[in-house]
Amino acid sequence: xxxxxxxxxxxxxxxxxxxxxxxxxxxxxxxxxxxxxxxxxxxxxxxxxxxxxxxxxxxxxxxxxxxxxxxxxxxxxxxxxxxxxxxxxxxxxxxxxxxxxxxxxxxxxxxx
Amino acid sequence: xxxxxxxxxxxxxxxxxxxxxxxxxxxxxxxxxxxxxxxxxxxxxxxxxxxxxxxxxxxxxxxxxxxxxxxxxxxxxxxxxxxxxxxxxxxxxxxxxxxxxxxxxxxxxx
Numbered sequence: 001x002x003x004x005x006x007x008x009x010x011x012x013x014x015x016x017x018x019x020x021x022x023x024x025x026x027x028x029x030x031x032x033x034x035x036x037x038x039x040x041x042x043x044x045x046x047x048x049x050x051x052x053x054x055x056x057x058x059x060x061x062x063x064x065x066x067x068x069x070x071x072x073x074x075x076x077x078x079x080x081x082x083x084x085x086x087x088x089x090x091x092x093x094x095x096x097x098x099x100x101x102x103x104x105x106x107x108x109x110x111x112x
Numbered sequence: 113x114x115x116x117x118x119x120x121x122x123x124x125x126x127x128x129x130x131x132x133x134x135x136x137x138x139x140x141x142x143x144x145x146x147x148x149x150x151x152x153x154x155x156x157x158x159x160x161x162x163x164x165x166x167x168x169x170x171x172x173x174x175x176x177x178x179x180x181x182x183x184x185x186x187x188x189x190x191x192x193x194x195x196x197x198x199x200x201x202x203x204x205x206x207x208x209x210x211x212x213x214x215x216x217x218x219x220x221x222x
Contacts, residue, residue, distance in 0.1 A: 031208075033209060033210070035210070035212075037153075042212060042214065042215065043198065043200075043210075043212035044212075045209040045210065045211070048208070048209055056208070056209050058209065088153050090155060092155075092210070100145060100157060100160035101145065101157065101200075101210060102157055103147070103154070103155035103156075103157070105152070105153065105154045106153050106154065106155075108153065
Protein backbone atom coordinates (compact mmCIF):
# COMPACT_ATOMS: atom_id res chain seq x y z
CA UNK A 1 0.00 0.00 0.00
CA UNK A 2 1.12 3.58 -0.57
CA UNK A 3 3.03 5.29 2.20
CA UNK A 4 2.67 8.78 3.61
CA UNK A 5 3.03 11.37 0.85
CA UNK A 6 4.24 14.89 1.50
CA UNK A 7 4.33 17.66 -1.06
CA UNK A 8 6.28 19.57 -2.06
CA UNK A 9 9.66 17.99 -1.22
CA UNK A 10 11.56 21.25 -1.29
CA UNK A 11 10.46 24.83 -0.95
CA UNK A 12 12.21 28.20 -0.86
CA UNK A 13 10.29 31.17 0.47
CA UNK A 14 11.06 34.75 1.40
CA UNK A 15 10.64 36.21 4.89
CA UNK A 16 7.13 37.49 5.43
CA UNK A 17 5.51 35.13 2.94
CA UNK A 18 3.22 32.28 3.87
CA UNK A 19 3.47 28.62 2.93
CA UNK A 20 1.17 25.60 2.81
CA UNK A 21 2.45 22.05 3.07
CA UNK A 22 0.42 18.93 2.30
CA UNK A 23 0.36 15.44 3.77
CA UNK A 24 -1.62 12.44 2.51
CA UNK A 25 -1.68 9.64 5.10
CA UNK A 26 -1.73 5.91 4.54
CA UNK A 27 -5.15 4.78 3.38
CA UNK A 28 -7.34 4.08 6.39
CA UNK A 29 -5.21 6.08 8.82
CA UNK A 30 -7.20 8.79 10.57
CA UNK A 31 -4.50 10.41 12.67
CA UNK A 32 -2.01 12.83 11.15
CA UNK A 33 0.71 14.52 13.16
CA UNK A 34 3.17 17.20 12.11
CA UNK A 35 6.73 17.69 13.33
CA UNK A 36 9.41 20.28 12.80
CA UNK A 37 13.05 19.20 12.71
CA UNK A 38 15.88 21.69 13.09
CA UNK A 39 19.55 21.12 13.96
CA UNK A 40 19.20 23.11 17.17
CA UNK A 41 15.87 21.89 18.53
CA UNK A 42 15.65 18.40 17.09
CA UNK A 43 12.27 16.90 16.32
CA UNK A 44 9.41 18.85 17.84
CA UNK A 45 5.70 18.13 17.75
CA UNK A 46 3.53 20.74 16.04
CA UNK A 47 0.00 19.33 16.14
CA UNK A 48 -2.12 16.24 15.64
CA UNK A 49 -5.39 15.88 13.76
CA UNK A 50 -7.86 13.05 14.07
CA UNK A 51 -11.11 12.90 12.11
CA UNK A 52 -10.78 16.56 11.07
CA UNK A 53 -10.30 17.77 14.66
CA UNK A 54 -7.11 19.10 16.18
CA UNK A 55 -6.52 16.93 19.24
CA UNK A 56 -3.20 18.20 20.45
CA UNK A 57 -0.94 21.15 19.79
CA UNK A 58 2.71 21.71 20.54
CA UNK A 59 4.39 24.83 21.78
CA UNK A 60 4.52 26.85 18.57
CA UNK A 61 3.23 30.37 17.84
CA UNK A 62 -0.13 30.96 16.22
CA UNK A 63 1.57 31.51 12.85
CA UNK A 64 1.60 27.73 12.60
CA UNK A 65 -1.79 26.26 11.82
CA UNK A 66 -3.22 23.19 10.22
CA UNK A 67 -6.34 21.41 9.16
CA UNK A 68 -7.52 17.97 8.13
CA UNK A 69 -10.02 17.14 5.43
CA UNK A 70 -12.68 14.45 5.39
CA UNK A 71 -10.38 12.13 3.40
CA UNK A 72 -7.78 12.48 6.22
CA UNK A 73 -5.39 14.52 4.09
CA UNK A 74 -3.85 17.31 6.12
CA UNK A 75 -2.30 20.66 5.40
CA UNK A 76 -0.20 22.90 7.57
CA UNK A 77 0.23 26.60 7.02
CA UNK A 78 2.90 28.95 8.25
CA UNK A 79 2.20 32.64 7.91
CA UNK A 80 4.63 35.56 8.08
CA UNK A 81 7.64 33.31 7.60
CA UNK A 82 10.78 33.93 9.62
CA UNK A 83 14.32 32.75 8.96
CA UNK A 84 14.02 30.41 11.96
CA UNK A 85 11.17 28.56 10.29
CA UNK A 86 13.69 26.96 7.95
CA UNK A 87 13.41 23.28 8.78
CA UNK A 88 12.43 19.83 7.66
CA UNK A 89 8.69 19.41 8.22
CA UNK A 90 7.57 15.84 8.68
CA UNK A 91 4.14 14.37 8.93
CA UNK A 92 3.23 11.00 10.36
CA UNK A 93 0.09 8.93 10.13
CA UNK A 94 -1.33 6.20 12.30
CA UNK A 95 -4.61 4.39 12.65
CA UNK A 96 -5.80 6.21 15.75
CA UNK A 97 -2.80 8.08 17.10
CA UNK A 98 -1.73 5.56 19.70
CA UNK A 99 0.02 2.88 17.68
CA UNK A 100 3.04 2.76 15.45
CA UNK A 101 3.54 5.86 13.37
CA UNK A 102 4.69 5.99 9.73
CA UNK A 103 6.44 9.11 8.51
CA UNK A 104 6.52 10.78 5.14
CA UNK A 105 9.73 11.89 3.42
CA UNK A 106 9.26 15.45 4.62
CA UNK A 107 9.21 18.92 3.11
CA UNK A 108 12.43 20.88 3.42
CA UNK A 109 11.55 24.55 3.78
CA UNK A 110 14.19 27.23 3.37
CA UNK A 111 13.31 30.81 4.26
CA UNK A 112 15.60 33.48 2.80
CA UNK B 113 7.56 16.64 30.89
CA UNK B 114 9.21 13.38 30.05
CA UNK B 115 12.89 13.44 29.14
CA UNK B 116 14.18 11.04 26.49
CA UNK B 117 17.93 10.76 26.22
CA UNK B 118 19.98 8.63 23.89
CA UNK B 119 23.56 7.45 24.05
CA UNK B 120 26.06 7.62 22.61
CA UNK B 121 25.42 10.86 20.70
CA UNK B 122 27.86 9.83 17.96
CA UNK B 123 29.26 6.51 16.87
CA UNK B 124 31.73 5.57 14.17
CA UNK B 125 32.02 1.92 13.18
CA UNK B 126 33.86 -0.15 10.66
CA UNK B 127 31.69 -2.20 8.36
CA UNK B 128 30.92 -5.55 9.97
CA UNK B 129 31.09 -4.34 13.56
CA UNK B 130 28.25 -4.64 16.08
CA UNK B 131 26.79 -1.81 18.16
CA UNK B 132 24.29 -1.09 20.91
CA UNK B 133 22.33 2.16 21.11
CA UNK B 134 20.54 3.13 24.29
CA UNK B 135 17.41 5.13 24.99
CA UNK B 136 16.56 6.23 28.55
CA UNK B 137 13.23 7.81 29.47
CA UNK B 138 12.35 9.58 32.68
CA UNK B 139 8.74 8.46 33.10
CA UNK B 140 6.64 5.37 32.48
CA UNK B 141 5.57 4.80 28.89
CA UNK B 142 3.08 2.47 27.26
CA UNK B 143 4.95 2.15 24.02
CA UNK B 144 8.18 3.11 22.30
CA UNK B 145 9.35 3.33 18.72
CA UNK B 146 12.77 3.25 17.11
CA UNK B 147 13.37 5.17 13.87
CA UNK B 148 16.25 5.45 11.43
CA UNK B 149 16.64 8.74 9.62
CA UNK B 150 18.63 8.27 6.45
CA UNK B 151 20.90 10.95 4.98
CA UNK B 152 18.01 12.19 2.83
CA UNK B 153 15.91 12.95 5.89
CA UNK B 154 13.40 10.15 5.69
CA UNK B 155 12.36 8.64 9.03
CA UNK B 156 11.93 4.90 8.77
CA UNK B 157 10.04 3.00 11.44
CA UNK B 158 12.26 0.19 12.72
CA UNK B 159 10.41 -1.17 15.73
CA UNK B 160 7.27 -0.55 17.70
CA UNK B 161 8.28 -2.10 20.99
CA UNK B 162 6.43 -1.28 24.24
CA UNK B 163 8.19 -4.13 26.04
CA UNK B 164 10.18 -7.29 25.43
CA UNK B 165 12.43 -8.05 22.49
CA UNK B 166 11.89 -7.98 18.74
CA UNK B 167 14.21 -8.87 15.90
CA UNK B 168 14.22 -7.91 12.26
CA UNK B 169 17.18 -9.21 10.32
CA UNK B 170 20.40 -7.71 11.63
CA UNK B 171 18.51 -5.38 13.95
CA UNK B 172 16.90 -6.18 17.25
CA UNK B 173 15.43 -4.09 20.06
CA UNK B 174 14.69 -4.65 23.72
CA UNK B 175 12.56 -2.45 25.96
CA UNK B 176 12.59 -2.85 29.75
CA UNK B 177 9.70 -0.58 30.65
CA UNK B 178 10.06 -1.12 34.41
CA UNK B 179 13.62 0.19 34.28
CA UNK B 180 12.80 2.90 31.72
CA UNK B 181 15.20 2.06 28.94
CA UNK B 182 15.33 0.53 25.51
CA UNK B 183 18.26 -0.84 23.50
CA UNK B 184 18.73 -1.12 19.76
CA UNK B 185 21.27 -3.69 18.56
CA UNK B 186 22.84 -3.51 15.14
CA UNK B 187 24.88 -6.52 14.10
CA UNK B 188 27.27 -6.84 11.15
CA UNK B 189 26.81 -3.16 10.33
CA UNK B 190 26.73 -1.98 6.74
CA UNK B 191 27.35 1.46 5.23
CA UNK B 192 23.63 1.72 4.53
CA UNK B 193 23.03 1.65 8.30
CA UNK B 194 24.54 5.15 8.53
CA UNK B 195 22.25 7.93 9.65
CA UNK B 196 20.57 9.07 12.83
CA UNK B 197 18.68 6.70 15.10
CA UNK B 198 15.87 8.08 17.22
CA UNK B 199 13.71 6.55 19.89
CA UNK B 200 10.33 8.16 20.54
CA UNK B 201 7.62 7.77 23.14
CA UNK B 202 4.02 8.99 22.97
CA UNK B 203 2.63 11.48 25.46
CA UNK B 204 -0.63 13.31 25.79
CA UNK B 205 -3.15 11.24 27.67
CA UNK B 206 -6.13 10.47 25.47
CA UNK B 207 -4.32 11.85 22.47
CA UNK B 208 -0.78 11.18 21.53
CA UNK B 209 2.25 13.07 20.39
CA UNK B 210 5.69 11.61 20.01
CA UNK B 211 8.51 12.90 22.16
CA UNK B 212 11.74 12.17 20.37
CA UNK B 213 15.05 11.39 21.93
CA UNK B 214 18.23 13.31 21.24
CA UNK B 215 19.35 10.85 18.59
CA UNK B 216 22.49 8.82 17.89
CA UNK B 217 24.43 9.71 14.76
CA UNK B 218 25.92 6.53 13.33
CA UNK B 219 28.58 6.50 10.62
CA UNK B 220 29.60 3.12 9.21
CA UNK B 221 32.85 3.25 7.29
CA UNK B 222 33.77 0.74 4.55
